[in-house]
Amino acid sequence: MPVVRFFARFREEIGIDRVWIDFEGSLKEILNILIKDHPEVRGFVEEGFVAVNCRIVEDLEVRVGRCDEVAILPRFSGG
Amino acid sequence: MIRIQREDFSVEEFVDLMRGRDVGAIVTFLGVVRGFSRGRNVFELEYEVYHEMALKTLEEIRREAIERFNVKDVFIIHRFGRLKVGERIVLIVVGALHRKEAFEACSFCIDEIKRKVPIWKKEKTDVGEYWV
Numbered sequence: 001m002p003v004v005r006f007f008a009r010f011r012e013e014i015g016i017d018r019v020w021i022d023f024e025g026s027l028k029e030i031l032n033i034l035i036k037d038h039p040e041v042r043g044f045v046e047e048g049f050v051a052v053n054c055r056i057v058e059d060l061e062v063r064v065g066r067c068d069e070v071a072i073l074p075r076f077s078g079g
Numbered sequence: 080m081i082r083i084q085r086e087d088f089s090v091e092e093f094v095d096l097m098r099g100r101d102v103g104a105i106v107t108f109l110g111v112v113r114g115f116s117r118g119r120n121v122f123e124l125e126y127e128v129y130h131e132m133a134l135k136t137l138e139e140i141r142r143e144a145i146e147r148f149n150v151k152d153v154f155i156i157h158r159f160g161r162l163k164v165g166e167r168i169v170l171i172v173v174g175a176l177h178r179k180e181a182f183e184a185c186s187f188c189i190d191e192i193k194r195k196v197p198i199w200k201k202e203k204t205d206v207g208e209y210w211v
Contacts, residue, residue, distance in 0.1 A: 005129075007127060007129050007197065007199065008127045008199035008201070008210055009199070009210035012210075051132060051197075054129075054131055054132035054135050054136075071129060071132065071197075073129065073197050074199060074210065076193065076194070076195070076196060076197055076198060076199065077193075077198070077199050077200045077210075077211050078126070078128075078133075078157060078169070078192055078193060078196050078197075078198025078199070078200070079110055079157075079168070079169050079189055079192045079193045079196075079198070
């Protein structure tokens, strides 16, 4: 099943670093399932980036399968 | 060469690695921890990395810099974990035939790192801790 990972401030705010979702479908559907249990994810998605398999995606209709990894990422501050 | 590591690194070691018959200019950028930020005294930075994506993105930046600026090679080393004021954070080493393209490629790399690479820092200051 797809895994959703959280990093940095988002990880601290939500209190977990990853969660597995027992569902395959569009990214939008995955995020909506997640938001039911963790409403703060809605704000994370609006504020930061969403990546699927290490690629930032803007199209929430992209399909997420059982081996895929979704990441909810705050704005970057490296360097 | 791309590296993401907790350990410190030697600038000289990577500069020496870049030397070669077809290199006439080596430009480096070294980022270090500053002791103040937005009016606060900073005593430590904590870096967190999404390793799999950061490695992939850094390699893309390296390849683009080499192709776009026609430089010989680019090394990027970025640390994670807790770093005290004055410690080394990131090193970019660019080797090229001439200085102009080396400077341009180096500047391009640090700008792209800040924009595209999933690395985050938490400032630990005298008035609290903040993700920036």
